[in-house]
Amino acid sequence: MDYQAVLEEVAAFARPYVGHGQVADYIPALEKVPTDRFGIAVADINGEVYGVGDWEVPFSVQSISKTFSLALVMANDNEDIWKRVGREPSGTPFNSLVQLEWENGVPRNPFINAGALVVTDRLQTLTGDASTTMLHFLREESGNPDLAFDQAVADSEAEHGDRNAALAHFMASFGNLENPVPSVIEHYFWQCSIEMSCRDLAAAGGFLARHGLRADGSRLLEAREAKRINAVMLTCGTYDAAGEFAYRVGLPAKSGVGGGIVAVVPGRCTLCVWSPGLDSRGNSVAGAAALDHFTSLTGWSVF
Numbered sequence: 001m002d003y004q005a006v007l008e009e010v011a012a013f014a015r016p017y018v019g020h021g022q023v024a025d026y027i028p029a030l031e032k033v034p035t036d037r038f039g040i041a042v043a044d045i046n047g048e049v050y051g052v053g054d055w056e057v058p059f060s061v062q063s064i065s066k067t068f069s070l071a072l073v074m075a076n077d078n079e080d081i082w083k084r085v086g087r088e089p090s091g092t093p094f095n096s097l098v099q100l101e102w103e104n105g106v107p108r109n110p111f112i113n114a115g116a117l118v119v120t121d122r123l124q125t126l127t128g129d130a131s132t133t134m135l136h137f138l139r140e141e142s143g144n145p146d147l148a149f150d151q152a153v154a155d156s157e158a159e160h161g162d163r164n165a166a167l168a169h170f171m172a173s174f175g176n177l178e179n180p181v182p183s184v185i186e187h188y189f190w191q192c193s194i195e196m197s198c199r200d201l202a203a204a205g206g207f208l209a210r211h212g213l214r215a216d217g218s219r220l221l222e223a224r225e226a227k228r229i230n231a232v233m234l235t236c237g238t239y240d241a242a243g244e245f246a247y248r249v250g251l252p253a254k255s256g257v258g259g260g261i262v263a264v265v266p267g268r269c270t271l272c273v274w275s276p277g278l279d280s281r282g283n284s285v286a287g288a289a290a291l292d293h294f295t296s297l298t299g300w301s302v303f
């Protein structure tokens with residue numbers, strides 16, 4: 001596969017969509033990002049990375065971090081996390097409270113905010129410092145020792161974090177948090193604030209394409225665990241548009257309100273695309289168009 005040529009064709013296809021959609025403004029620090037950005041990278045299973053456009057420009061990973069926290073928890077704790085969080089699509093927005101009450105404080109899946117807070121809570125118990133553990137893991141997997149938190153984004157999110165605090169307190173009232181709410185939401189905001197480029201994220205997500213093997217060849221996850229994470233990405237990873245995303249793209253993927261989307265072709269490669277304009281569900285407009293074209297061109301969907 002001539003990845004460079006494919007990415008250039010994909011970028012040309014996506015170009016008319018760049019600038020469409022809205023930049024997330026509920027976290028004020030994200031509002032400042034120009035909408036005309038577009039980058040895409042692919043890391044093959046041997047760790048070679050190819051990219052075009054703004055593929056080396058760092059952006060806020062936001063909810064893409066939820067994939068890595070889930071992987072780190074499963075790596076340490078096998079499948080116990082599934083006693084505290086489900087794995088069904090929610091059909092409600094990522095920060096919705098209503099379902100939690102009906103379902104006794106057990107979130108539908110690990111990729112809505114409530115579910116991610118439970119996962120971060122568990123990572124905090126397992127490691128004593130959930131967000132720093134994730135940062136170190138991402139530095140190692142991406143090969144980029146300069147990865148860092150963005151303090152302005154973390155602070156901005158904490159200032160406007162009433163909804164996430166409410167979700168965490170609500171779950172605590174059902175006994176579904178092990179750590180104090182302030183510590184759980186702080187680590188969650190820090191993990192979301194990590195800045196990475198498409199290059200970094202495609203490389204860091206390589207273990208999902210390598211059936212659980214890390215960049216250095218050691219095993220992070222059993223193959224069946226990597227399969228399970230990819231499955232939950234496919235069904236729940238792109239907000240309440242996961243059905244539409246599977247229909248168009250046909251790959252496990254996780255998006256974030258920073259405009260990034262990581263997608264996995266198991267056994268072959270991991271992609272990351274970034275363009276900050278979001279559709280009404282919270283997925284990057286140009287990013288989704290690019291991935292749609294990538295799987296059409298290559299035939300590499302999981303279907």
Ligand code: GLU
Nearest residue numbers: 062063113192256257258
């Ligand atoms: N930190 C964001 C929040 O909790 C993440 C949102 C996202 O990317 O989906 O609202």
